[in-house]
Amino acid sequence: MARFVQRDELEIMEVNEDHLMRANSVEGRQQAAQKHEGKLYRLVLVSFGLLCVTQAALNISLRLILYNSDAQKLELLKMERDQIKTSNNSLTEAKDQLQTSYNRLTKQRDQLQTSYNRLTKQRDQLQIRCNVLTEERDQLQTSNNILTEERDQLQTSNNILTEERDQLQTSYNILKESLCTQTQTYPHCWIEFNSNWYYVSNERKTWEESRQDCLRRGAHLVIINSKEEQKFLAGLNKRVWIGLTDREEEGTWTWVDGSPPTTAYWGQTQPDNGDNVRQSSVRTEDCAELYNDYSHPLNKWNDLPCDVKISWICEKVV
Incomplete structure (x- = not known):
């Protein structure tokens, strides 16, 4: 260019x-003009x-x-x-991860929904059971209140009856004591214990006289064979002859039926054969009594001269 x-x-x-060269001539000028035109063209x-x-x-x-x-x-x-493209790949990967997470969360949501439904059902069942138990509890409480009221009424009635029974027992004892004082053969003078019958006298006699009285009644002076029987007789709180003696041989104690004692309930230092109180050099203590001044029920036997007069107890085995 x-x-x-x-x-x-x-x-x-x-x-x-x-x-310039042809400017002074006309021809030159014409030629120049033509040439100029050609040049211009x-x-x-x-x-x-x-x-x-x-x-x-x-x-x-x-x-x-x-x-x-x-x-x-x-x-x-x-x-x-x-x-x-890279971003798209990343987004695609992220989308896949999100889809996986979504699927996992959806599955977990469904599992939780199932668990929730199961727990809801169990809760409803427990609520029904609780309502039933509450109703039963209220019924039991009502029954308990009724029974408590009845028990209190029965307790009141029992207290009244007990008081009446005690009054009747007192009257009965007074009447029986009065009758036993009047006649020794009245049947209510006998007391029953462990299928045996016991007669407690209100009189005083020697040991031998007491023994003969029991024989007339078809009984014998009481023979004590057990701790329970000893406690029962001690509970009478009365000084009485029992059927124990060593008259046949000093120091060898036997019951009126000839049997030796299987157990003994002597008071402390007893039997002493009268060593503590010597009224006579020839007086001996060959008969046994229940001595009510001894406090312990299993230590109430005491030896006494057989001619002392005290009350006695007869025993009849039925």
Whole structure:
């Protein structure tokens, strides 16, 4: 394009020189005018050609610029595409992970819902059971209150009856004592214990006289064979003869039926054969009594002279 420009400049200079040389002549001027017109025409053509070339160059330059710009844009687009693709892959992976988590959470939610439903059902069943038990408890409480009231009424009645019984027993004892005092054969003078019957006298006699009285009654002076019987007789709190003696042989105690004692309930230091109180050098203590002044129920036997007069107890085995 530079060569075309220099060439146009040379032609313009030539036109100017010719124009100067032929300016003084008409012919020259006419020729110059014609030549000038041809030159102008050529100049216009050349200028138009230059314009076209310039236009083409500008188009090429623009195309090159646009091409370079498009290449850069394409490169940028490729980079953006790769980034988007990478991001898309990451998002796809994240989506898959979220989907997996969603599925797992959905499964857990369903399991929890099932557990919740089961627990709700159990709670409802327990509530029903609780209501039933509460109703039963209330019924039992009502029954208990009724029974408590009835018990209190029965207790009151029992206390009244007990008091009446005690009064009747006292009256009975008084009457029996009065009757036993009046006649020794009255049947209520006998006391029953462990299937045996005992008669407690209100009179006083010697040991032998007492023994004979028991025989007339179809009994014998009491023979004590157990701790329970000893406690029962001691509870009468009365000084009485019992059927024990060593008259046959001093120091060998036997019951009135000839049997030896299987156990003994002597008071402390007893039997002493009268060593503590010597009223006579020939007096001996060969008969046994229940001595009510001794406090312990299992230590109440005492030896006494057989001619002392005290009350007695007869025993009848039925």
